[in-house]
Amino acid sequence: MGSDTAYLIFGATLCLALAGIIAFYFSRRRKDRVEHAKYKMLEDDD
Numbered sequence: 138m139g140s141d142t143a144y145l146i147f148g149a150t151l152c153l154a155l156a157g158i159i160a161f162y163f164s165r166r167r168k169d170r171v172e173h174a175k176y177k178m179l180e181d182d183d
Contacts, residue, residue: 162171
């Protein structure tokens with residue numbers, strides 16, 4: 138296995154990991170929890 142192949146495998150692994158994180162974070166199940174934090178910041182403290 139040459140260094141080009143190793144870099145290709147490493148880059149593909151990083152891309153798949155990033156895609157997995159994005160898919161997990163933006164899944165429809167988690168949308169309410171994510172949006173709740175946004176609206177909580179916008180609420181008045183009074």
